[in-house]
Amino acid sequence: MTELPTNKAPSIIRRSSPLKLIAENLTIDRGGRRVFQDLSFTLESGTALVVTGANGIGKSSLLRTLAGLVSLAGGAMHVEGGEDDRPLAEYAHYFGHQNAVKPALTALENLVFWQSFIASVRIDAFAGAAVPPEEALATLGIGHTAQLPAGYLSAGQTRRLALARLLVTPRPVWLMDEPTSALDTASEAQLLGLMNDHLGSGGMIVTATHTELALSNTRVLHLRAAEPVRTLTEELDA
Amino acid sequence: MSSWGVALFNRDLRLSVRIGGSALVGVLFFLAVVTVIPFGVGPDLNLLARIGPAILWIGALLATLLGLDRLFQADREDGTLDLMLMAGRPLELVVLIKCLAHWVATGLPLVVAAPLLGIFLNLDPVAMGAVTLTLLVGTPALTLIGAIGAALTVSLRRGGLLLAVLVIPLAIPVLIFGVSAADAAIHDPVPFLTPFLILTALSLIAAVVGPVAAAMALRFSAD
Amino acid sequence: MDLGPHAGFIIASYGLCLATVIGLIAWVHIDKANQEKALKELAAQGISRARPDGKDATPS
Amino acid sequence: MAIWDYANPTRFLRLVQIVLPWLTGLCVLAFAAGLYMSFFVAPDDYQQGDTVRIMYIHVPAAWLSMMCYSIMAVSSLGTLVWKHPLADVSAKCAAPIGAAFTFMALVTGSLWGKPMWGTYWVWDARLTSVLVLLIMYLGLMTLWRTMEDPIKAGKAAAILTLVGALNLPVIKFSVDWWNTLHQPASVIRMDGPTIHPDILWPLLVMAVAFTLLFFVLHLMAMRNEILRRRVRAMRLRAASAAQPGTAAATAQPAE
Numbered sequence: 174m175t176e177l178p179t180n181k182a183p184s185i186i187r188r189s190s191p192l193k194l195i196a197e198n199l200t201i202d203r204g205g206r207r208v209f210q211d212l213s214f215t216l217e218s219g220t221a222l223v224v225t226g227a228n229g230i231g232k233s234s235l236l237r238t239l240a241g242l243v244s245l246a247g248g249a250m251h252v253e254g255g256e257d258d259r260p261l262a263e264y265a266h267y268f269g270h271q272n273a274v275k276p277a278l279t280a281l282e283n284l285v286f287w288q289s290f291i292a293s294v295r296i297d298a299f300a301g302a303a304v305p306p307e308e309a310l311a312t313l314g315i316g317h318t319a320q321l322p323a324g325y326l327s328a329g330q331t332r333r334l335a336l337a338r339l340l341v342t343p344r345p346v347w348l349m350d351e352p353t354s355a356l357d358t359a360s361e362a363q364l365l366g367l368m369n370d371h372l373g374s375g376g377m378i379v380t381a382t383h384t385e386l387a388l389s390n391t392r393v394l395h396l397r398a399a400e401p402v403r404t405l406t407e408e409l410d411a
Numbered sequence: 412m413s414s415w416g417v418a419l420f421n422r423d424l425r426l427s428v429r430i431g432g433s434a435l436v437g438v439l440f441f442l443a444v445v446t447v448i449p450f451g452v453g454p455d456l457n458l459l460a461r462i463g464p465a466i467l468w469i470g471a472l473l474a475t476l477l478g479l480d481r482l483f484q485a486d487r488e489d490g491t492l493d494l495m496l497m498a499g500r501p502l503e504l505v506v507l508i509k510c511l512a513h514w515v516a517t518g519l520p521l522v523v524a525a526p527l528l529g530i531f532l533n534l535d536p537v538a539m540g541a542v543t544l545t546l547l548v549g550t551p552a553l554t555l556i557g558a559i560g561a562a563l564t565v566s567l568r569r570g571g572l573l574l575a576v577l578v579i580p581l582a583i584p585v586l587i588f589g590v591s592a593a594d595a596a597i598h599d600p601v602p603f604l605t606p607f608l609i610l611t612a613l614s615l616i617a618a619v620v621g622p623v624a625a626a627m628a629l630r631f632s633a634d
Numbered sequence: 635m636d637l638g639p640h641a642g643f644i645i646a647s648y649g650l651c652l653a654t655v656i657g658l659i660a661w662v663h664i665d666k667a668n669q670e671k672a673l674k675e676l677a678a679q680g681i682s683r684a685r686p687d688g689k690d691a692t693p694s
Numbered sequence: 695m696a697i698w699d700y701a702n703p704t705r706f707l708r709l710v711q712i713v714l715p716w717l718t719g720l721c722v723l724a725f726a727a728g729l730y731m732s733f734f735v736a737p738d739d740y741q742q743g744d745t746v747r748i749m750y751i752h753v754p755a756a757w758l759s760m761m762c763y764s765i766m767a768v769s770s771l772g773t774l775v776w777k778h779p780l781a782d783v784s785a786k787c788a789a790p791i792g793a794a795f796t797f798m799a800l801v802t803g804s805l806w807g808k809p810m811w812g813t814y815w816v817w818d819a820r821l822t823s824v825l826v827l828l829i830m831y832l833g834l835m836t837l838w839r840t841m842e843d844p845i846k847a848g849k850a851a852a853i854l855t856l857v858g859a860l861n862l863p864v865i866k867f868s869v870d871w872w873n874t875l876h877q878p879a880s881v882i883r884m885d886g887p888t889i890h891p892d893i894l895w896p897l898l899v900m901a902v903a904f905t906l907l908f909f910v911l912h913l914m915a916m917r918n919e920i921l922r923r924r925v926r927a928m929r930l931r932a933a934s935a936a937q938p939g940t941a942a943a944t945a946q947p948a949e
Contacts, residue, residue: 237493274489643748
């Protein structure tokens with residue numbers, strides 16, 4: 174008679190369902206103006222959602238809403254398959270137009286701070302792991318700048334430093350607003366590689382972009398002005 | 412406090428020390444205010460000794476207000492505040508730690524400078540000690556109350572002056588008990604301990620109300 | 635009627651209060667006229683007040 | 695609940711339309727009666743002579759300066775906790791009116807004090823608290839004016855109003871304490887049950903008149919504010935309509 178694998182029993186019970194980002198009937202108003210209303214989508218683990226549409230249509234607002242920075246006028250959003258009472262914002266990294274890099278601190282100090290400050294998400298369904306700060310800088314090709322005050326970095330280097338933040342703390346959802354801005358072609362390819370890795374480890378990406386991104390598994394969300402109220406009009410698989 | 416709190420505290424302290432030496436500017440401003448007063452009221456040493464604690468307190472209040480407008484604004488301008496809001500840390504504690512770091516960088520130097528400036532104002536050693544002690548207990552309250560104003564005006568391009576207008580009425584009780592306690596130590600109409608304990612209580616209340624209100628204001632400002 | 639030796643103070647008090655109240659009333663009326671004028675101009679430009687979805691546009 | 699029925703601005707405006715004429719009429723009547731009583735019915739004070747007549751506007755103004763702040767504090771709770779859509783309109787409109795009444799209380803207090811105490815101003819606990827109150831009203835009004843977006847401004851002002859409401863008793867207490875420390879009570883106090891009915895009745899009628907005046911002005915100011923927001927919303931819509939969705943490169947700043 175063999176021993177029962179008692180120590181494994183809990184892990185069987187704990188096996189969680191795959192991650193899923195669910196947004197239902199999102200409606201937001203900014204400055205007394207309705208930006209969009211009743212926008213719904215679901216995003217499965219390992220998928221990227223590319224948000225397209227004209228300038229000023231509300232792409233940035235959508236990302237900021239998902240990041241919990243804009244209050245909802247209606248609707249709800251949550252992550253399924255994680256801890257229950259955790260808001261979406263705490264599952265997510267927000268990579269926006271601003272880099273949140275302090276010029277007076279060295280590149281490494283910037284990164285180390287974010288690593289310890291941002292709470293990481295450890296759930297079974299997401300395999301992303303924390304990359305040590307030095308390694309993250311090296312991966313992005315700015316390892317040599319680690320001890321330099323970030324104020325000496327070029328725009329592209331600063332952007333990459335900001336990107337390194339997403340690697341040092343594992344979080345399953347990446348919200349990326351124009352991620353390729355200020356990056357040259359080589360860095361853009363590297364960024365795509367990182368994004369694909371993230372998808373590969375079970376993460377999700379919501380990105381607003383003008384350029385075509387060669388991501389492995391994408392869906393497109395096209396925001397279009399429906400006169401005069403702007404709403405989501407179509408949702409396509411790419 | 413866990414490691415993230417320490418990391419935040421260290422970062423904020425490092426930033427204030429490295430950027431323009433804000434501690435130094437605050438102390439210089441304090442010195443300037445204290446130097447100007449005798450020109451206004453005349454060089455009568457007895458009068459100066461009598462109003463000395465009040466001058467030091469008002470100087471400290473103004474110097475504190477001066478540095479407060481950047482408390483959250485710098486973080487908002489470069490997007491740091493957005494990330495702090497979604498970091499999964501209690502925002503009230505984040506505000507409290509930022510205030511603490513700000514106080515260590517700008518308030519504590521004022522407290523240290525106070526005895527030296529007391530010499531200019533003809534304060535005797537007891538008075539000097541009393542003023543320094545009340546400043547040590549009272550200036551954190553100024554920073555914490557000021558944090559509310561800083562959070563409310565965080566989105567305004569030139570919020571510094573408005574911040575002062577909003578915060579000064581709230582800071583009146585701290586000023587009253589700070590100066591009263593210092594006065595009580597010099598010529599005692601009342602025992603020193605009564606106003607001093609009330610001052611301590613005000614600081615503790617500010618440590619609760621300030622971060623709660625400021626955190627609420629910061630959440631709204633992200634919108 | 636005779637207001638005694640301090641008539642000046644009494645009249646000044648009532649006068650200042652009256653002036654303040656008149657000021658408030660004037661403010662309210664001028665403000666109203668301004669807003670209504672702006673509304674009229676906007677309506678003349680053909681901008682409707684209600685939203686197509688029937689919801690009211692004012693404070694949300 | 696009744697308050698929620700009037701969450702809709704249009705319905706609220708209709709209510710104002712109906713209530714306002716009646717309220718205005720009552721207010722005028724109350725003022726006529728109050729002023730008549732305070733000048734022709736109320737007797738001179740044996741000590742203060744005719745200057746006691748200043749009391750009939752001073753005390754109601756002081757009472758309203760407090761009531762107005764209380765209304766703002768409740769409205770602020772309405773903004774932050776119950777999220778009532780008209781709460782911040784109410785708070786915003788109460789501020790200038792409250793400031794005006796506070797100003798009246800201060801001015802009449804000074805003018806009353808000069809013949810009575812021989813000085814326009816004493817650093818008495820009450821006067822000082824009212825002065826601080828005035829500064830707070832003005833600060834709040836500035837905050838509202840400086841912020842572009844009325845909804846954001848409303849939330850910020852609501853927080854400040856509530857902190858101020860917590861702070862006012864502390865200020866009163868500390869100024870009281872400070873006052874007894876610096877100058878032992880020498881000020882004539884006109885309070886408590888010693889007030890004679892001949893004085894009390896005109897005072898009460900005037901208080902009612904002032905309160906009615908406040909509500910009339912408040913409702914009118916709220917109506918204006920609703921119209922102002924309507925204008926703002928329409929202008930925003932006008933701007934976005936003039937800009938076809940595809941061509942614009944500006945519309946939404948990424949803040």
